[in-house]
Amino acid sequence: MPAGADPGAVTAISSISPNWVTTRLDLLTNWARANSLWPMPFGTACCAIEYMATAASRFDIARFGMERQSFSPRQADVLICAGRLPFKLAPVIRRIWDQMPQPKWSISMGACASSGGIFDNYAMVQGIDTIIPVDVYVPGCPPRPEGLLYGIRLLQKKIQGESIVDDSLRDEHLVGPSGLFLPAERVDELSEPFGNSVSQTRSG
C-alpha cells in the first residue's frame, strides 16, 4: 500500500495489475453488461420512428437484451440519441447524460446526431459529440433498423473489449468551467461545413 494511505481503505480495483482472475471477471462482467443493455431512447425526430420500428416485432431489439426501454436515465445503460439535436435541446441531453450512472455508453443514431446531418444552420448542434462523449456512430438518414442493430452489436463488442482494471473507461466527461465539453476550437472544427454543404449555400 502507498505510504500514508489509510490502512482500513479498500484497495482500488485499478491498482491491481491485470491477471488471469481479472480476465475471467472481465469476461463475466462484460458479457453481462453487453447482453443486458438498457437503452435510454433519447428519440427526437425521424430516427426515433426507425428506433420504434427496431423495437417492434419485425426487427426486435429485445433479442439483443434491450427489452426494457428505460425512459428514466437513472436506470439506463446506453443513451441512444435518435434524431436531430437542436441547440434548445442541448442542455437537456447533457443533463440526461449526467444523470446516467456509470457504466454508461452512448450511441449516436443517424446523420443528424452524428454530425448535424442536412441541417447545417443556426439551430442545430453539429453532432452530439460536441456535447457528450459518443461510443458508436450509426450513419443513415434514417439508418435502417438493421443498421441500428449493427451499431448495437458494435457497442456490445466494444463493451466486451473493456476491462474492469481500466479506470479511465469510467471517467466522467464533465462540462468544463468554460461551459463546454470539448475545447472551443475543437467544437468549431467539428462543426465546420464539409463536402457539399460548403457549395450549397453559395447564395449567402
Added chain:
Amino acid sequence: MTAIAPSLPALRDAFGDAVERVAVSCGDTIVYLRRDRVHDALAWLKQTPGQEFDYLTDVTAVEYRDPERPLEVVWQVRSLGRKVDLRVKVALDTAEPLEVPSVYDLWKGADWLEREVYDMFGVVFTGHPDLRRIIMWETYAEGYPLRKDFPLRGHFSRAEQTRQALAANPEAHYSLDELSIAEAFHELPKDVRERLRRGDRGFLR
C-alpha cells in the same frame, strides 16, 4: 384567372383608402391594407354577415431579398361556410420598429402563430396577451432567425452557440404566469422557506 374575390368591393366600400392595393397571384387574392386599419378590417371580415371569415388559416411574415422592399405581415383568412380564402397583408418599413395589432381577440388560433412571427422576425403584436419567444429559448441572444440579415449559420461561432445553449438552464424557463406560482415562495413564513430550502417537505402543525 384574374377574378377578384367577391369580398373586395365590399371591403373597399367599408375601408376606402385603407386598402392600398389588391393583387391576384396564382389564383389567390391579396389585399394590402394600412397598418392602422388592419385590425378593424379583419374584424369586419370576421363579423360581417356575408363575409363570415371565421377561420384563421395562418399568420406569417415575408421579408424580401431586396432590402428596399418592406417586410410584409401576412394573414390568411378563410370562410368555412362560403369556401372562400383571402390573404391580407400589411407592409412594414424595416427601418422603423416592426409593430402590428394582434388579432388574438378575434381568433384564438392567432396566439401561437403571432408568437412565432415575433420569434422569427421580431414583429411585435400589440395587444397579444403573452408575446414571448416560442421556438427559440426565451433568452436567445442571436437575433431573429428568419430575417434576411441573419446568416444561415447564425452570428456566433459554433462554440459560442453551444456554450450559450448549454448555459440556458431549461428549468429556469418558466413563463411569467408560471412564475406567479413560484412567486408565492416569498410570501411564505421565513422558517417555512428555510425548511423548504433544506429539502423538507413536511407541514407544520
Added chain:
Amino acid sequence: MSHRTVEYNLATPGLDAEGRPIDIPLGLGLKDTHEYRVPGQFDESFGAEHMLVNIGPQHPATHGVLRLVIELDGETVIRVIPHIGYLHSGFEKLGEYRQYNQIIPLTDRTDYLSPMANNVGFALGVEKLMGIQVTERCRVLRVIACEMSRIISHLVWLGTTGIDLGAFTPFLWSFQERERIYNLQEAWTGARLTTSVTRVGGMMADVPDGWIAALREFCRTFPATLAEVDTMFTRNAIWIGRTQGVGVLSRDEAINRSLSGPMLRASGVDYDVRKDRPYLDYETYDFDVPVGEHGDIYDRYRVRLEEMAQATRILVQAAERLEKLEGTPLNVDDPRVILPPKSRAMSDMEAMIFHFKQVMEGVKPPVGEAYLGIENPKGELGTYLVSDGTAKPVRWRIRPPSFLNLAALPRMCEGALLSDVIAINASVDIVMGEIDR
C-alpha cells in the same frame, strides 16, 4: 419502555392503537421526539399549495420533445403550459438556400410520420406557383402516396395512444402493418421513411412491376387488422372510461382556434380539404369523411379509425386507375422543370442545355406567391411560397396543422386529471418535427 412505545410497536403501521390514521410528516427532523400529528389538527394551509410539475422534454408519453408545465391542485389540472421549440431545425431558413427540388428531401423530415404526403404537398405548392398541371398518372400516384401516408400516420397515432393509455399490444400490430407499407415505399422510392417521392412536375420514379399487386394485397388484408383494433378498443370499458368526455373541445372553439383534420372533424365541423378544396382529382374518388360529434378523445379515435378504412377504399380505387394508365407518361413534358432523358441529353444540343440549366441553376418559377393546403393526416398542411423569379424561394412557409392543434391543449386540459393530460396529448396526434420546423 414507556406505555406509548408499546402502543407504537403493537399498532399497525399507519394506524395508531385506536385505529386512527397516523399522519407522519417526513423530514421535519422530529424523528427523535416521536411527535406526530393526530387527525383533526391539520395545518390550515394543507392543500393550498399548487404544484408545478414538469413533463418532458424527454418523456415517453409526450410524443416527441414537448415540454408540458402543469399546475396541479392535487391531481386536478389548473393550467397546462406547453413549451415547444425543442426540435427546431431551421427548415424555413434552410429552404431559402435550397432550390425547389432540393427542398423536397427537407419536407420528408418535417412530418416524419407521413413523409410522402409532405412531399406531395410541397410539390403541389410549387406547381401552383408555376401553373403546371401534372399528368394523370402522376396524380393517381400522388393520391396513393397521400393515402398510404394517412394510414401509416394514423397507425403510429393508434399504437402510441394505446401505449399511453396502457394497451401495449396494438403498438406491435400497428407497427407490423406499417412495415408492410414501408416495404411498398421502399420498393417504390428506395427509402422506408425519407422517401422524397415527388419532384416539381412529376415523381422521382414510377412504381416497379408487381407493386400494384402488392398494394392490392395490403388493401385486402389491412381491414382485418382494423377490425381487430376495433374489437379491442371501441367497446372496451377501460378505453371508453378514459376517452369519453375527456378533452372536449366545442365546435366553435375548434374553428376559432384554427384546428384542422381529425381534431376539427371530431368536434363536429365537416371540413376536409379533399372535399372542400379538391386537389389531385379527389372529387372523382368515392369516399366518406367521418365527422364526430362530441369533440372528445373517443370521437377523435373513431374518426381516425374510420379514416384509415376510407383510405384503404381510396387506395383500391386508385390502384385500379393506375393499372388502366399503364404506359402513360409520368412526368410533365416540360423541359423547364423535368430533366430530359439522359440519352437525349447526351446527343441533342437543346436537351443538353436544358439539362445543364436545370441541374446547375434549378427550377425557376415566375415572380409571385401561392398558398396551397392539402389534407395531411394531422390536418391542413399548407405550403406558402413566395418567389422572386430565382431558383430559391424568398419565403417557404409551412402552415403546420399540429402546431395549431397543440395550441388548443391548454383549453382541453382545464379541469382534467393528470392522467387525462397524457390521454388528451395523445389524442391531438402531434409530430414535433412539424410543430417546431
